[in-house]
Amino acid sequence: MPSVRGNSAPLTRGKARAPLAPKPAAAVALGLVLAAGALAACEYTYDDRAGSAQGTAVVTPAPAFTRDPLQQDPVSDAELGDWVSRALPDSSGPVVQSGAGLLGAGEVRNVSSPALETGTYILAIACRSQRRVTFTVRTETLTLVDLGLRCGINRENVIYLSTDSVLTVRVEARTPANYAFRVRRL
16 A cells, blocks of 8 residues: 655755746847847848839828817807718608707716607717717617717617617717717618
8 A cells, every 4th residue: 555645745954945047148149049030030122123213202191190089079059950960961761750969977868759660760870079978779678779989980770679669869978978869760
């Protein structure tokens, strides 16, 4: 029968050995090998085709500018109609519900539609703010859309109502924002 020791290795008496330190010469050699590999990958190319003009200026493309954050500041009530017409251009199909407005910081707005018939609809939403605006579209029993929309990007969702329903659109913003939505029959 094999015996079992209490300890797997005998305990050492005295000082423990220090871990091995990397040798500086090995580190320098490794650095030189990596640098040589990087330099070997470099390649100089030139155009020696006949007819290539020398001394011509190269046209560099203009820098791509990022979005101007001031373009996302909410507009006033007087400018709201112009913004809605640009954000949600007219499209085919009868509009059954629409809404637009200005929200204050932390404000929540609920807009209910008349009873809509069973069928397929397109919901178009847009916002204008420095932050996201949350759109939640519900029927009496079901959430159809729950979306935190990054402003400056329009969104269209296709929704299907299996029974006659009333849609409730809830719009919420943490900072001042414009919102617009349109529901049309497909």
